[in-house]
Amino acid sequence: MNKRPDQARPTPRAGIMDIDAYVPGKSTAPAGVAKVYKLSSNENPLGPSPKAIEAAREVAAKLDVYPDGTARRLREAIAEVHGLNAANIICSNGSDEILGLLAQTYLAPGDEAIFTEHAFMVYKIYIQSAGATPVAVKETDERADIDAILAAVTPRTKIVFLANPNNPTGTYVPFQEVRRLHASLPKNVLLVLDAAYAEYVRRNDYEAGIELAGSAENVVMTRTFSKLGLGGARIGWMYGPMHIVDAINRIRGPFNVNATAIEAGIAAIRDRAHVERSVMHNEKWLTWLSEELTKLGLRVTPSVGNFLLIHFPDDKKHSAAAADDYLAARGFILRRVSGYGFPNALRMSIGTEEANRGVIAALATFLKS
Numbered sequence: 001m002n003k004r005p006d007q008a009r010p011t012p013r014a015g016i017m018d019i020d021a022y023v024p025g026k027s028t029a030p031a032g033v034a035k036v037y038k039l040s041s042n043e044n045p046l047g048p049s050p051k052a053i054e055a056a057r058e059v060a061a062k063l064d065v066y067p068d069g070t071a072r073r074l075r076e077a078i079a080e081v082h083g084l085n086a087a088n089i090i091c092s093n094g095s096d097e098i099l100g101l102l103a104q105t106y107l108a109p110g111d112e113a114i115f116t117e118h119a120f121m122v123y124k125i126y127i128q129s130a131g132a133t134p135v136a137v138k139e140t141d142e143r144a145d146i147d148a149i150l151a152a153v154t155p156r157t158k159i160v161f162l163a164n165p166n167n168p169t170g171t172y173v174p175f176q177e178v179r180r181l182h183a184s185l186p187k188n189v190l191l192v193l194d195a196a197y198a199e200y201v202r203r204n205d206y207e208a209g210i211e212l213a214g215s216a217e218n219v220v221m222t223r224t225f226s227k228l229g230l231g232g233a234r235i236g237w238m239y240g241p242m243h244i245v246d247a248i249n250r251i252r253g254p255f256n257v258n259a260t261a262i263e264a265g266i267a268a269i270r271d272r273a274h275v276e277r278s279v280m281h282n283e284k285w286l287t288w289l290s291e292e293l294t295k296l297g298l299r300v301t302p303s304v305g306n307f308l309l310i311h312f313p314d315d316k317k318h319s320a321a322a323a324d325d326y327l328a329a330r331g332f333i334l335r336r337v338s339g340y341g342f343p344n345a346l347r348m349s350i351g352t353e354e355a356n357r358g359v360i361a362a363l364a365t366f367l368k369s
């Protein structure tokens with residue numbers, strides 16, 4: 001029997017096959033490399049909080065029991081540490097999940113959602129998966145340009161995603177500018193402030209967005225535990241107005257945050273000493289690496305996160321691709337960022353002292369070769 005091709009097997013709905021799947025950072029080195037330093041996913045070189053490890057061990061004996069579907073104790077711990085109202089928080093399976101839920105809740109086919117040129121890639125994926133139209137706007141000096149974002153707003157715009165600081169550039173938008181963006185956006189446009197790296201930022205003119213998300217009807221702030229040592233536990237959260245919390249709660253999975261994540265998360269966020277150690281380590285080595293890379297003649301984008309974007313020379317022999325191969329052969333796994341519009345750059349997560357010194361030594365030899 002002749003069947004039309006679209007009846008021969010299930011077909012994804014329109015647009016799904018146009019999506020380029022997210023490619024995570026590599027985690028393996030070529031065969032034969034003795035020691036691997038994974039510097040490709042912005043993980044915490046100090047590892048998880050020892051208290052989180054302990055809490056995860058304890059919950060292991062009770063894995064038969066469903067978690068609390070509202071993650072109440074985790075929300076309360078977050079609320080206590082950040083001075084928030086726990087009712088305005090939703091926890092999620094990584095902040096990726098909450099970004100996806102926001103797109104699913106507020107976007108329909110024909111709608112537009114804005115993000116910037118070199119922004120974190122998952123926004124585009126979730127916009128497309130909601131059937132809406134992704135609108136990428138130009139950055140200025142590898143930084144989000146508020147005027148360019150405002151110029152891209154149309155009557156069809158429903159969401160603006162702003163990664164602040166952004167990944168993979170590490171640049172940030174001072175809060176005055178974020179407020180100006182918010183003040184000029186139509187009230188029906190949702191402003192999503194993705195503050196995944198907020199804990200690492202040491203700048204007086206930076207704010208993650210707590211005040212704005214706590215007072216405006218069209219702003220949410222998203223956060224994550226991933227960059228502070230719990231990437232594997234998958235814990236993210238959103239803070240925002242009740243009407244948005246209510247809408248998201250209607251479509252999220254009923255037990256979207258698992259029991260291990262809840263217990264590890266509560267222990268981790270209360271372990272302020274571990275957070276402080278992680279931030280101090282980052283501060284020290286971010287500065288050191290920026291200086292050393294600059295001395296080697298490489299341009300680095302000024303970063304306030306726990307990673308650096310390193311730009312390579314134009315000659316083929318010393319390109320980002322060549323550097324990536326050279327470093328990987330020595331166990332240093334960095335992140336290719338061609339998909340982010342940087343074909344000749346690598347993103348390096350701040351690592352342990354050994355990893356950081358190792359990369360600089362290897363690059364010094366590579367650049368002389």
Ligand SMILES: *Cc1c(COP(=O)(O)O)cnc(C)c1O
Pocket residue numbers: 093094095096097120163165166167194196223224225226231234235236
């Ligand atoms: C890592 C990252 C996230 C999300 O991480 P999760 O592990 O899903 O919480 C969100 N936004 C940016 C900009 C990131 O770099």
